[in-house]
Amino acid sequence: MEFSELIRTGRAQAQLLRGPEAPPLRGTLCVTGHHLLLSPGPQSTPDLWLLLLRNVDSIEKRVAGDSGTITLRCKDLRVLQLEIEGVEATLDIARSIEALSSLESVITSFPFFYRPKGLRLGDAWHFHPPERYYKRVARETDAWRLSEVNEDFSLCPSYPRAVIVPRAVDDDALARSARFRQGGRFPVLSYSHSPSGTVLLRSSQPLTGPQKRRCAEDEELLRAVLAGARPGARGFILDTRSAQAAKQARMTGGGTEAKAAYPGWKRLHRPLERGRPLQESFVRLVEACGDPEQSMDRWLSRLEGCRWLAHVKEALSTACLAAQAMEREGACILVHGAEGTDSTLLVTSLAQLILDPMSRTMAGFQELIEREWIQAGHPFQLRCAHSAFSHARPKHEAPTFLLFLDCVWQLGRQFPLSLEFGEGLLLALFEHAYASPFGTFLCNSEKERCLCEVRTRTHSLWSGLNQPKEQRKLQNPLYVLNPLAIWPSVEPQSLRLWQGLFLRWTHPPEPAEVAWEKVWQIVTGKEETEASQPTASA
Template identity: 55%
Template sequence: MLGRNAENLCHITVSGLLNAVLTHLHPSYLSAPPTGSAGRPFLFYSQVHRTFWSKTDTFAVWAQPLPTMEFAELIKTTKVDHVVLSRPGLPSVKGTLCITSHHLLLSSQPGGNEEQGQIELWLLIRNVDAIEKSVQNLSWYQSARTNGSPPETRLANASGTITLKCKDLKILQLEIPGMEECLNIASSIEALSSVESVMMTYPFFYRPQNMKLEDGWGLHRLEEFYQQIAADVMLRSSQPLVGPNRKRCQKDELLLHAVLAGGDRGFVLETRSAQAAKQARMLGGGTEHRSAYPGWKRFHRPLERGRPLQESFIKLVEACNDPSHSMDRWLSKLEASKWLYHVKEALSTACLVAQCMDREEACVLVHGAEGTDTTLLVTALAQVILDPNCRTLTGFQGLLEREWIQAGHPFCLRCAHSAYSHVRLKHEAPTFLLFLDCVWQLGRQFPLSLEFNEGFLLALFEHSYASPYGTFLCNNEKERKLCEVKEKTHSLWPWLNSKGEEFLNLLYAHNPLVIWPSVEPQSLLLWQGLFLRWVRSSHHLDDAWGEIQKIMKSTQED
């Protein structure tokens, strides 16, 4: 597993919500030097027993104390009256805007008869991806001369508009009276949304009622899957560290040979192109020697990751937010984004893995470079296709735990920014969002086979980018251990499970069979519930689902 540069982490306490009365910070630490891995971690998936076994690396850690600071230093203005909130498809609301250490709140102005204002906006500041500022009603005045000095020119009656573009793709506009207040609010939001320290984020302070810190963290224990490997297995790993000198690892060869004991055959699915794998060899990586791994056949199914995938996401969101396009222009921009192409490639690759296991009865090893992006995408999708347990609400949560969270997908790096950010992107990539989109495609093609609904997938998307829970914090288990995430934050799973029917598919019927999706262009659709939900109203669809729920309930009662 690749190391990363040292990070400064601070632990703070907060008293008061609206006025953000802050105490001093308690210094903590976390740092990890850039290190290399001598081997590669494996995970095995058994189609027969659905069992897993994993092996992880170890790496060095050092500690570095941090200076204290206060959130109050980042908040220049805590409260502004007469702010107008505008949202697409909803009427404007006028009220009082407050900034706390982690939230932006707007309470509508109360009416007569001592009515209290209503909270119209409760936005986690970590959800803000980009801020844009503009000035209205700009006028000037000059002060009188004093002792022969030249007159001073000042702004008068100026107001400003702040546009907040969020990581969950919604866009909010705040019209703020007073230029100084507008700039202070924008500066405060920018500073609070870009705090890098993990332990200064909201999950370390969020304490919901009727929930204990330990709830949920033991729901999906990986140890339950440490069982003896059965006949046909799926493995995932990082790339072998062959290097330009074509080094070999005897333990690695023996391990893969043991998997094929009994004359079985296996396939190595490489998620990089042959050219990319060859170039990686010059940097210390590479692919398996054919002669050293008898019985294993390698083939390449390159999948985009990193910046190309992020740019595809950005282009798609830009197209969805522009209502001026004609139908031809819209379809052209949709195709140019290549997002549905990425969905198609991910699903077809996962189907290929599932076919090797289900129909060829062969073992499959999936890997790319680090084994924490496209590798996880393919193995997780293949299990949803193969395993009916992974299509249940609880089973899908367990799949996310072992194939994404505990497998080391770097959520902190990949989800640092969404589709609106103006900063130079480095490590961002919507790999997890691509996985959720593929699962949505499966649910649309097999509406009775998934126990959870679209709302559940939308909630996972939102919480992967900004969440009051600690489930998607950090980049790997090592960082979560050092930050004491499981001891100091709440798990997302109990909250999701407490929602009852809100996240359940009422049409669900257990399907023990493998589900084979179609990847033809006419079979893959844009996920409108995510990409267009803030652009146009979905009340007609909501009404339709409401009627379906009534019918299902009445049928069950009968």
């Protein structure tokens, strides 16, 4: 299929309305295979307005007289309005955008055609977390090893080729444990906390079923975890489902670890919403944020009713529970829900940010996302197919990664000196997860990325974000290395709506945000001045 077959009208005269804070643009509108372009013409500004079609979440069209209007609601939460000359041109352009913005083939997406100046294919794709992180673990303990039991992805299609596992457990035992876990996701190391000698693991649910099946190798694996920790260590299995949901899962083949079969491990249930309830909460929040006419009482009622901040609280509370058990009780933690690809990763990644100062650096945070989300098999292609405006609501869509970013923003707001990166990086990650010219968030697993040759045929997002000019916009100028754990408050008065994301297209920044931007300019301006001064010779 050629892109040209889906383009009914290539160009038309149009005016673009971009929101209350931006002036309208008038010029020639063009539709290409991947972009919508508006060239204002030499009489106004030479700048070209560009929109990646993959960013379009929903389209509404209206015609009246001899013109029409197309409203584009984008995945980054922008709402754009195009006023187009000609009824036929309006309808043809709308149909073209609808077709091109919803292409399902990965290899026809824009990252496979994107070739920016200054970047080479293959740059930053060497960012391979299992091997890199294993070297860090190996310096602290010899209880773990790097296994390539999943080299061909046959054991677990959603795991990477290499995983970190207890040294005392051989690959045959890992294979049997994988067959006992949903999707083959047997327990693997997520994080080693050297100060307490404890570890954080993740997996999927065991397939005990109504007959309460057991797996000796799976039990051996978790015994080896405790044996490799400090003497007398105990473990907690943190199940992100309710006890009732876990019991119901047993009726369909899933289940939980039996207490008698896993001595030393205690199960805790901390239910976190996922799937459709989380998506509906996101949709209701965006709808509330997009209504400028409502009263303050109505706004507060809708904010509470959507329960988004309740999800933020529950996620941070569960991560704090895992981190406290490791830091203060010296316990090992295994986190899982059902599949182990959503709320599990939310908890393990947040717990590391709380405990590990390296994860709070720019490079460490990028590595955390690679290791705990991308390599760990979060299905970005499924979860981020649509944002908050789409009329289609498939059950596999959910803003779990956005919830993670919101929790990180809350951490940064409560500990403004402890994160090396700022809000700019979090906003960029949100945008790129839903629509990106880079290949980092493509597909649902490392296996799929290998089949599509993503690493050799697309650019890595990290190579783009780590350019010096980008780093200045993403870094926190007030950052000071904090070697201690950071314990966030989850009280209602401590959690705030992330206005920089949910209100950035409709409301001007608050005075506090303006003040923060001024601090950033002062600090970076001082650095530039010092850097420009000649250095005295010795």
